[in-house]
Amino acid sequence: xxxxxxxxxxxxxxxxxxxxxxxxxxxxxxxxxxxxxxxxxxxxxxxxxxxxxxxxxxxxxxxxxxxxxxxxxxxxxxxxxxxxxxxxxxxxxxxxxxxxxxxxxxxxxxxxxxxxxxxxxxxxxxxxxxxxxxxxxxxxxxxxxxxxxxxxxxxxxxxxxxxxxxxxxxxxxxxxxxxxxxxxxxxxxxxxxxxxxxxxxxxxxxxxxxxxxxxxxxxxxxxxxxxxxxxxxxxxxxxxxxxxxxxxxxxxxxxxxxxxxxxxxxxxxxxxxxxxxxxxxxxxxxxxx
Amino acid sequence: xxxxxxxxxxxxxxxxxxxxxxxxxxxxxxxxxxxxxxxxxxxxxxxxxxxxxxxxxxxxxxxxxxxxxxxxxxxxxxxxxxxxxxxxxxxxxxxxxxxxxxxxxxxxxxxxxxxxxxxxxxxxxxxxxxxxxxxxxxxxxxxxxxxxxxxxxxxxxxxxxxxxxxxxxxxxxxxxxxxxxxxxxxxxxxxxxxxxxxxxxxxxxxxxxxxxxxxxxxxxxxxxxxxxxxxxxxxxxxxxxxxxxxxxxxxxxxxxxxxx
Numbered sequence: 001x002x003x004x005x006x007x008x009x010x011x012x013x014x015x016x017x018x019x020x021x022x023x024x025x026x027x028x029x030x031x032x033x034x035x036x037x038x039x040x041x042x043x044x045x046x047x048x049x050x051x052x053x054x055x056x057x058x059x060x061x062x063x064x065x066x067x068x069x070x071x072x073x074x075x076x077x078x079x080x081x082x083x084x085x086x087x088x089x090x091x092x093x094x095x096x097x098x099x100x101x102x103x104x105x106x107x108x109x110x111x112x113x114x115x116x117x118x119x120x121x122x123x124x125x126x127x128x129x130x131x132x133x134x135x136x137x138x139x140x141x142x143x144x145x146x147x148x149x150x151x152x153x154x155x156x157x158x159x160x161x162x163x164x165x166x167x168x169x170x171x172x173x174x175x176x177x178x179x180x181x182x183x184x185x186x187x188x189x190x191x192x193x194x195x196x197x198x199x200x201x202x203x204x205x206x207x208x209x210x211x212x213x214x215x216x217x218x219x220x221x222x223x224x225x226x227x228x229x230x231x232x233x234x235x236x237x238x239x240x241x242x243x244x245x246x247x248x249x250x251x252x253x254x255x256x257x258x259x260x261x262x263x264x265x266x267x268x269x270x271x272x273x274x275x276x277x278x279x280x281x282x283x284x285x286x287x288x289x
Numbered sequence: 290x291x292x293x294x295x296x297x298x299x300x301x302x303x304x305x306x307x308x309x310x311x312x313x314x315x316x317x318x319x320x321x322x323x324x325x326x327x328x329x330x331x332x333x334x335x336x337x338x339x340x341x342x343x344x345x346x347x348x349x350x351x352x353x354x355x356x357x358x359x360x361x362x363x364x365x366x367x368x369x370x371x372x373x374x375x376x377x378x379x380x381x382x383x384x385x386x387x388x389x390x391x392x393x394x395x396x397x398x399x400x401x402x403x404x405x406x407x408x409x410x411x412x413x414x415x416x417x418x419x420x421x422x423x424x425x426x427x428x429x430x431x432x433x434x435x436x437x438x439x440x441x442x443x444x445x446x447x448x449x450x451x452x453x454x455x456x457x458x459x460x461x462x463x464x465x466x467x468x469x470x471x472x473x474x475x476x477x478x479x480x481x482x483x484x485x486x487x488x489x490x491x492x493x494x495x496x497x498x499x500x501x502x503x504x505x506x507x508x509x510x511x512x513x514x515x516x517x518x519x520x521x522x523x524x525x526x527x528x529x530x531x532x533x534x535x536x537x538x539x540x541x542x543x544x545x546x547x548x549x
Contacts, residue, residue, distance in 0.1 A: 147372045151409025155394070158408065159401050161415055162437045227415040 010057040010090040016040050020058040020213070024204060027215035032177030033145070034128050039211040043085075048078060049107055050208030052124035053085070056105045059120065059204070060086065065093045067101035072109035072250065072267030079107070096270050108171070110192040112249050112271040115201035117218065123186045125207040128214060130174045130184035150182045153225060161230055170235065176223045177216065185222075191235040191250045196222040241266045244275040295357060297322045297463060297495050298343070302352035305338050311519040312338035315352070318514065318524075322462065323493040327510035327527065329500060329542070335519035336499045337467065343497055344384055344465045345374055359462070379406045383456030383464035387471045389448035392455065393440045399426060399451055400436040406459045425454040429484060446477035450484065457488065466498040470505055482508050503543065507531055515539045 008014065016038075023037035042050040060066070066086055070079040074096040082105060083094045095101050098111040105122040115121060131141045134152045144150065153174050160168045173190035177183045185193060186205060196203065196216060203216040216222060224232040240247045242263040249271065251264040266272035296319040305312035313335035320326055328336045341347040343354065345366050354366040359381055369377065378384075386392040393402050403422040404412075412418050423433050429450040431443075440448055449469055456464060469485070470478040486509060488494060500506055506513055506527060513530045515523040515538070523536045534540045 143371070147375065149372075149375060149409070151405060151411075154408040154413070155397055155401050155405050158404055158415065158418065159397060162398055162400055162419075226413075228413050229416050 007089045009062070010060045010086060011043075012040060012054065012057045016054075017058040020054055023213045024055065024058065024215060027204070027213050028202070028217050030181075031216055031220050032181030032183040032214060034212040034214045036211055037213050039208045042208065044081075046209040047126060049082060049105070049124035051206030051210075051213070052105050052107070052122050052208075053082060053206075054208060055122045055204050055206035055213065056082075056086065056103060057090075059122075060090055060092060060103065062090070062092065064102045065095050065100055067095050067098065067104045067270075068106075069104065069109060069111070069268075069270075070107045071252070072111070073269045075269060097274075098268075098270055108187045108189075109250070109267055110188060110195045112246075112266070112268040113274075115195075115199055117200040119201040121201050121203050123188070123203065123205045125184070125186040125205045125212070126209070128184055128205065128207040128210050128212040130172075130182050145181065148180065150176075153182055154227070157225060157227065157230075161227070167226065167230055167232070173232075174225050176225060178221050179223070182225075183214065183222075189235060189250055190224065190232075193222070193224045193232070194234060196220075198222075237264065239264055241272060244272045246272070246275060295363075296320060297324075297357050299355045300343060300352065301354075303339065303342050303349050303354070304351040305342055305347060306350045311335070312347075313342070313516070313519040316521055317352075318521075320463075320495055320497065322495055323489075324512065325489055325494075325496040325498065325510040326512050326514065327498050327500060327506035328514045328516060329503060329506050330516035331501065331542070334516040336516050338519070339516065340465055340467055340497060340499045344382070345369075345378070376410075379409055380459045381461050381463065383453075383461040385449070385452050385456060385464060385466040385469045387468035389440065389445070389452050392452040393448065395439065395441050398437045398439060399431065399443070402440065402451060402455050403458050406455065410459065421458060422454075425458050426451075428457075429454040430480075444477075445473050446481060449473065449481055453484065453488070457492070460492065461494070463495045463497075466496060468500055468502075469498070470500070470502065478505075485509060503531060515542065 020037055023035045027035045040054060042053055044050060068079045068083040070076040073079060086092055087094050098113040103120045103122065107124045129141055131144060131152060134156060135141050157167050171189045172184055172187045173193055175183050175185055175193060185196060198219050200218050202218055205214045226232040237251045241249060241251060243265050246266055249266045249268060252267040253262055253264055255262050298320040301317050303316040304314050316339055328339060330336050342349050348367060355363050356366050357363050400419060400422040403425050404418040407418050407421060423436060426433050426436055431447055431450055440451055443451060470481055482505065489496060498509060510527045513525060513527045514521050517538050523530060523539045530539065531543055534543050
């Protein structure tokens with residue numbers, strides 16, 4: 001730290017962190033249930049991950065290794081600034097490698113490499129209430145959760161099929177947790193939904209503006225909603241990653257010039273880099289791992 | 290059926306006070322399966338308060354309502370848990386509002402509106418939900434080609450018919466209607482009344498209909514309740530009350546009706 005001002009470990013004061021940890025414990029005890037918490041002012045605007053940052057700050061210890069991704073990438077503005085924020089205020093080691101990290105804060109992706117027991121993934125959540133756009137009253141959505149009154153969510157999926165011929169919701173695809181609570185998986189692509197199911201890692205969700213924390217303890221059953229005759233389907237891509245040749249990853253479209261040139265590459269930069277380092281020239285063979 | 294003679298719904302001493310003001314006072318009534326009961330009176334007479342009480346949207350200050358559930362067990366409606374109450378509301382009951390926007394989801398297609406109750410009670414097959422929605426749209430004379438259109442693109446009469454389809458899809462035994470023909474022109478009213486008469490006859494529906502239009506009451510209802518200042522002042526068979534009103538106020542009401 002550069003002399004003068006010094007922060008408490010991981011920026012937040014200890015009492016605030018205790019309060020947030022209590023909310024996290026309650027959230028873990030009731031998987032999928034949104035626990036209110038007193039969200040603090042953070043030195044970043046709402047919408048930039050204030051919820052995720054507060055959760056990370058509250059669980060971070062001096063021996064943790066932190067990875068931060070934004071849409072799968074380690075090198076985007078949001079990811080870089082949050083990583084530097086904790087490197088400065090907590091002095092923890094940071095990494096871009098999924099397997100090395102003990103805590104991974106993410107905006108809208110789950111890494112391609114499988115998570116392991118002992119790892120914690122922290123999601124930044126803009127709108128925690130999956131029913132919000134169907135029912136604007138918070139008093140009513142709380143009742144609906146209490147009574148497990150979730151028929152309305154299927155109306156949304158019905159409308160998708162009626163309009164588009166298939167369930168067109170591609171991100172923030174609603175899930176049922178342990179057959180009890182309806183949960184918004186945050187705006188992760190539905191491609192990542194199956195990774196939440198029975199994950200060995202602890203999954204924490206923080207929404208700063210909305211002041212809600214929810215959680216999935218390790219090995220929690222997470223089922224994407226669907227219809228019997230229109231089952232949930234993971235997004236498929238027609239081409240492999242243009243850089244590493246992977247066929248089983250989530251791809252980003254990158255525009256390469258002003259004349260319509262584009263390529264599709266892995267959204268998970270660490271995974272893509274790892275594959276290219278391990279087997280140079282793999283893209284030519286276009287083989288599966 | 291052995292329970293055939295038992296009332297479907299029994300209200301006893303229903304009173305609703307809004308502070309010092311009176312909503313309705315000491316209303317008791319029985320409603321039998323397949324019976325249409327009209328509640329008439331001028332605005333402010335307490336008929337809407339009574340309807341809201343019967344439909345458990347309001348809690349009474351005094352009094353209670355007993356209802357014979359589908360399993361034949363008679364329950365006190367205000368002793369039901371919230372989950373049970375909601376289940377009753379969207380399976381065995383229906384509610385047709387005067388303003389269709391209160392009864393429909395205006396941002397959801399006609400098919401989604403009709404299918405909502407089915408999905409709420411656990412239907413999870415898109416094809417069957419859609420089939421049922423198409424069937425009901427046809428029954429209420431909405432072109433099936435409009436199944437994916439939003440109710441905002443529907444005329445007033447179509448919206449009311451859609452509302453009825455949305456309620457009927459779970460085969461309710463009791464439907465509450467609040468001025469369902471209000472604000473519609475006369476020819477559209479006539480078609481809607483025809484439709485409702487047909488549904489009542491075909492499905493043995495019990496209906497509580499609130500209206501200030503005596504012609505609607507005469508066409509649709511078997512029995513009539515006249516309310517004034519929150520109290521029931523006259524009750525009887527519809528034809529009897531309208532042809533030979535006993536109370537001076539009812540006489541005034543009947544003689545004031547242009548179509549007599």
